[in-house]
C-alpha cells in the first residue's frame with residue numbers, strides 16, 4: 283500500500299474541506315453531465331484536467347511528482363463523496379484508472395521512471411491504465427499468457443488483454459506479461475509500463491451493462507517493442523506486485539460502493555417524502571420507513587467497517603488479517619450497494635426503471651462492483667487463506 287512513506291498529518295479540517303470541494307465538483311462538474319456522457323459512451327476529456335486542477339488526481343501521491351500527499355482516509359473520503367453526490371461508476375472508473383495503473387510504478391519503479399510517467403498523469407494530460415485480465419481468465423491471474431520476449435535492449439510483447447478500463451484512451455499501460463515463456467503459474471510474470479504512442483497495439487471498444495461513460499477495451503499486442511527500462515522491479519516478480527496492488531483497489535471500491543449506496547438512499551428518501559399514493563406520502567407507510575432503515579443499517583455498518591480498515595491502512599497495519607478484512611469488506615460494501623440499489627428502484631416504482639434516475643443507473647453498476655477488482659467468491663477464498671482457514 284505504501285502510504286506511510288509519504289503520509290503527512292491530515293487534520294479533520296483538511297478532510298472537511300476536501301469533502302466540500304469534492305461535493306461541489308460532483309454536483310457542478312459531473313452530475314449534470316452524467317446522463318449525456320452515459321449516452322455518448324464517454325465523458326469529456328477536459329474532466330481530467332478539471333479534476334487535476336482541484337488536486338483530486340494527485341491525492342495520495344508525493345509532492346515532488348505533482349501530487350498531494352494524503353492518507354487513505356482522505357482518498358476514501360474523496361471516492362465516497364464523489365460517488366454519493368454525482369460521480370457515476372463509469373466516470374469514476376476511468377477518471378481514476380490512474381489509481382490502479384500508477385501504484386505499481388510508485389512502489390516498484392525507479393525515481394527516473396516515476397518522474398517520466400507520473401507527473402503528466404497527475405496533471406490530467408495523460409491517462410494511465412492497468413492491464414492484467416485476459417480472456418483466458420481474470421481471477422486466475424497466474425494463468426496469463428501475454429508474453430514479453432527480451433530482444434536486445436527491448437521486450438517484444440505479444441498477446442491480448444480484455445475488460446481494460448481506460449483501454450481506448452490510455453497513454454500509459456501498466457501491463458502484466460510473462461517474461462519467462464517457459465514458466466507456468468505465478469513465477470515468470472513481470473509488469474512493464476508501455477509508454478504513449480507505442481506502435482502495434484490495437485484497441486477495441488467493449489459494450490457493457492453499465493459504466494457506459496467509462497471506456498472499456500480489448501487490447502491486442504502484436505510485436506509491441508518496449509525498452510527494458512520500462513519493466514518494474516526484477517523480472518519474474520510481477521505476481522506479488524499485482525496482488526499487493528489489489529488491496530488498494532478493493533479498499534477504494536468499498537468506499538465507492540458505500541457512496542453509491544448512500545446516493546440510492548438519498549434518492550429513495552427524497553422520493554418517499556414527495557410521492558403521494560392513496561392520498562398520503564409514501565414515507566407515511568411503515569413498510570417504506572422500514573425499508574429505508576434496512577438500507578441505513580447496512581450503510582452504517584459498511585461505514586464503520588470502511589473507517590476501521592482505512593484507519594489500519596493509515597497506521598500501516600497491513601498484515602494478513604488486514605488483507606482478509608479488505609476482501610470481506612469489499613464483499614460487504616458491494617452487497618450493501620446491491621441491497622440499496624434494489625430497494626431504491628423498488629421504492630421509486632416505474633420511475634426507478636427510467637433512465638435519468640440515479641438508482642436506475644446504480645442498479646446497472648452493481649454487478650461490476652461485485653466482480654471487478656476480485657469477484658466475490660475469490661474474495662472469500664483469499665480471506666479464508668489469509669486467516670489460515
Ligand SMILES: Cc1cc2nc3c(=O)[nH]c(=O)nc-3n(C[C@H](O)[C@H](O)[C@H](O)COP(=O)(O)OP(=O)(O)OC[C@H]3O[C@@H](n4cnc5c(N)ncnc54)[C@H](O)[C@@H]3O)c2cc1C
Pocket residue numbers: 411412413414415416418419420421422444445446447448490493498650653654655656657658659660
Ligand atoms: C467493466 C470492467 C472493468 C474492468 N477493468 C479492468 C482493468 O482495468 N484491468 C484489468 O486487468 N481487469 C479489469 N477488469 C477485469 C476484472 O478484474 C475481472 O473481470 C475479474 O477479476 C473476474 O475475472 P473474469 O471476468 O475472468 O471471471 P472468471 O475468473 O472467469 O470468473 C467467473 C466466475 O467464476 C468465479 N470463480 C472463478 N474461480 C473460482 C473458484 N476457484 N472457485 C469459485 N468460483 C470461482 C468468479 O468468482 C466469477 O464469479 C474489468 C472488468 C469489468 C467488467
